[in-house]
Amino acid sequence: MADRELGYLCLGVVLGTALGAAAALLTAPHSGRYTRRLLRRTGEQLQDQALELGEELAERGRGLAAEAERKIRRATAS
Numbered sequence: 839m840a841d842r843e844l845g846y847l848c849l850g851v852v853l854g855t856a857l858g859a860a861a862a863l864l865t866a867p868h869s870g871r872y873t874r875r876l877l878r879r880t881g882e883q884l885q886d887q888a889l890e891l892g893e894e895l896a897e898r899g900r901g902l903a904a905e906a907e908r909k910i911r912r913a914t915a916s
Contacts, residue, residue: 866873 868876
């Protein structure tokens with residue numbers, strides 16, 4: 839009985855996926871070429887933003903490390 843229920847579940851997942859994909863293709867607001875171009879541009883923008891954020895975080899980290907080092911030297915010098 840459990841095998842049969844699992845089979846129905848798998849069939850439902852496969853059919854649901856296929857119907858969802860078909861519906862997405864039929865109701866897409868733009869052509870595939872335009873959508874791919876839009877996704878590529880968005881990906882490039884996100885990559886640029888991630889690189890900028892990474893650089894900013896690295897700079898903040900270096901500043902915090904330098905500040906911590908100064909405080910440690912000041913504390914150990916006393």
